[in-house]
Amino acid sequence: MSNATLIDTTKCIGCRSCQVTCKQWHDLPAEKTQLQAAGKGLQNPTTLSSKTFTVLTYSEVEDPKAPGGLRYAFAKRQCMHCEEPACAAACPVTALHKTKEGPVTYDDSKCIGCRYCVWACPFGVPTAEWDSLAPKIRKCDMCHDRLTPAIPDERNGKALSDEERKRFAAAHSVPACVKQCPAGALTYGDREALLTDARARMAASPGKYVDHVYGEKEVGGTNMLYLSAVPFERLGFRTDLQTEPLPQRSAVALGAVPPAVIGVGAALGGVYALSKRKTEVKKAEEHHHEFAPVSPRKLWTPANLLLAALMAFGGVSFIARFALGLGGSTNLNDTYAWGLWIVFDLVWIAIAAGAFATAGLIYVFQRKDLYSIGRSAVLMGLLSYSFVTVTLLADLGLPWHFYQLGLQAPHHSAMFEVSWCVGLYVTVLAFEFFPVPLEKLGLKSAMETWQRWSPWYVVFAVSLFVYLMSRNVLYTAGAAAVFSVLAVAFRTKPGEKPVPILLAIAAVTLSTMHQSSLGSLFLLMPDKLDKAWWSPVMPVYFFLSSIAAGLGLVILVEMWIAKAFGRKLRVEQLAALGKTAFWALLAYEAFRVGDLAVRGQLGHALGKPLFLVEVGVGGVVALALLATEGLRRKPAVLGLAAALATAGIVLNRMSVVVFGMTLRGSAPQDAPARYFPSVFEWGISVGLIAATIFLFGLAVRNLPVLPKEEPGH
Incomplete structure (x- = not known):
């Protein structure tokens, strides 16, 4: 049985005993307030808060x-x-529970303080x-601790009868606000019975009530039900909410x-x-590359000194975050x-997608011509995702x-899925x-250990992820079986050069999941x-867009490497990446615009300047610059298109x-x-961005990340 409270606003006299009693029962502190602008009368405080x-x-x-042609209508919120x-659907740790x-x-x-619930709630409650x-x-919490009271067995030495026990429960097993209301505006009981009661009241007094029980169908129904004599929007209630439950999609x-x-x-x-079989049949030329640290260069250049200063400021800010608290160190509010940190994470994860995109191209689709770009892309992805977790820790x-x-x-918590998927993906990037460091140190035995066990780590990681997402043994067994078969089928045979194909497959698989989630x-x-x-298909367009953004960043990073370290620009490989980026961007923009057209929202979107910039400049113009081979081979044009x-x-x-x-507070x-x-x-x-750039430069100076160049380049 689901219980609810029926709030008849026509009976409310505005005494605020419910408000005061709520504070008393929950032992909530007072807060400094002031009377608000005209139209709110004696309403005080203005909104819900932690107090x-x-x-x-x-x-x-x-x-x-x-008198004066105006009166007050009161509503308990x-x-x-x-x-x-x-x-509750948003919460990744079930701290909120129905x-x-x-x-x-x-x-x-249980709460980790992610505050996803604050934005997920359509009523602005948490x-x-x-x-x-x-x-x-x-x-x-609807005084949940009052709803199941300990009913005494006796009173004054005399055992209570069943009828007396029922009366005791009826008298005490109600929310404090309902118990206190002197005007009878609040009624607590079975939800269906209250809906019947509400309809009976409307039928008994034609014209007294608006013909709607607010909360009966809004967002799938609520356990707070309202009757009103005036339209609910006049009382400040949202009347634009859907009737389907929000967690449905x-x-x-x-x-x-x-x-x-x-x-x-x-x-x-x-x-x-x-693709491997096709390559073997055609006897395609293998592109072998020797990697090496870049030639010795001065580390503490003016640019790196600036990066160090920004990193130091970032470190001080990180300390201040925990010393002052989340509210004391940020301007976040209810x-x-x-x-900024969520914007930062969503942007960084999208543009760091080049790591899985290049891994997929190089190993799954056998684009060996792009092999020389793979290590730098993986390093950028590893640094980016590692620092995303630092931002999440601060947030x-x-x-x-x-x-x-x-x-x-x-x-079905998206935050739970993203948390685990990103965490496991970081470990795959590390594998x-x-x-690269093993090659630098010449640790052949460690390299053999990595070669032998990394595929089986993938089997473990993917099976764990599937289990956590489904809690289903059959799904988990299916994932373990599929990836075990791949591990055995694609194991490195004696005399063969090790290919981390299972790591690449895991990288693409996990990235597909968290980018969409x-x-x-x-x-x-x-x-x-x-x-x-x-859009109801946001997961699809988030995934498609990440491929285009990730490849664009890889192109820009490669151009930066060539400029910063005086290296030859690998136009052939970058043009090939530009071609793939063209098709990825075209697929994303076509899907995005097509989805708007199907939903009848394209005209609305075209009226938004930000949408026009996003799709027009970042989509149409970029596609035009990437459309032909001749343009893609021009570094300035390719760089502009990628940017x-x-x-x-x-x-x-x-x-x-x-x-x-549109946030209403x-x-x-x-x-x-x-x-x-x-x-x-x-x-x-800014400190984490600086740290990524600095550590990337430090790594290519000391580790074989970039392909070795001939003297004179």
Whole structure:
């Protein structure tokens, strides 16, 4: 049985006893407030917060019979306790949980402080303790601790009868606000019975109520139900919400992950087998490259001194983040619970996709002509993803609870999928890069160990990932079987040069999953993200765009290497990458525009200047520059095209997180806060970018990352 509360706003007298009682029961501190602008009357505080779980709103409505022609309509606002709550679906560690009794509860011992729930909630309910060094999420829990009280066996030495026990439960097993309401505006009980009661009230008093029970169908239904004499939008309620549960689409997308891992892995193995056979039949020329550190150069150049200063500032900012707390070191708030660091992560993960794209091209599709680019692409990916995890560590409110990601089993949480997939992908990148330092150190036995065991690490990692995503033994066994077969089939035979094909397959498979699941993060937010960017197929367009962005960055990095270290520009390989980037960008832009057209949103999107820049300049212009072989062989043109394509996808990610968002703030969602990143937010972000560039330069100086050049180049 799911219980609910029926709130009849026509009976509410605005006494705020529910608000005061809520504070008393939850032992919440007072907060400094002031009366607001005209139209809110005595409403105080303005919104929900970590110190206020219930707010009584005051709305002026026209009434010719009232003095001055206006009167107040009151409405109690708190957590809506959705039947299928988006906050619980978002939570990667089940800290938010929908109980069978109706309430959505919160367990701070599990929470990692990601604040995904704050943005996922369509009603603006969850809030964070920004003034705490360990900020927890706070919200109404429908007094869940009161709903199952310990019923005494006796009173005054006399055993209670069954009837007396029922009366005791009825008197005490209700939320504190319901118990306290003096006007009878709140009724607690079985949800279906309350809906029947609400319809009976409307039928008994024709014209008294709006013909709608708010909460019956909104976002799949809620456990807070409202009756009103005036249109709900006049009371500040959102009437633009869908009737389907918000987690519906993300559940479908994430439910497809386990079989997709098996299918993608098997398909890539098949492609490799066919391409390898084709290569052998044609006896294609193998491109052998000898790698070496770049010729000795001065390390502490002016550019590297600047990078060192930025890294130092980033380190100071990182220390300040934990010394001052999340709220004290950032300008984040309950409206902008996500800010610069999430933009930073989404952008960086997208443009770091060159690591898996080049690995797939070189090993799976047998593009040996691109082999010389592979090591630098993997190094850039390893550094980028490693520092993304550092940013996530800074962004979490309770990072010391990270181990909960290994203990909990959430249902269809995109954040859970991304966390595990990115973490495992970093280890795959590390395994891909291991041969470089081993080659430098001349550790042949260690290289043989890597060659023997790296495929089986892939089997373990992929099987673990599938199990965590599905908790299904059959899916896990299927993944283990498919990747074990690939490990055996593609093992290095005596006398053969080792090919890390299984690592490449794992890299492409895991990247496909987490790049698409980054799009799944926003499937819970159709009420916030503009339709020019929100789409039910966001996972697909996030994945497609990452390939184009990643290849674009690889081209730019290779050009930077040639310029910074005085090396010959490998025009042949870069032009080949440019051709692949052209087709990847074309597929992405065609899919993106086609999706908008199918959904009837293309006209709307064309009215958005940011969309025109993103698709027009970052798409159409970049495609025109990459379209022909002659243009691709011109370094200036190729570099400009790569920069425009990458920038267009960077703008897309920024629009998804910030520019395309309409954020209304905490309930009653009429007082959104503003946001601009703090100096420490900028410091950590810029410091990590500087660290990536510096460490990349340090690595190519000391490790065989780049192909050896003949003297005189």
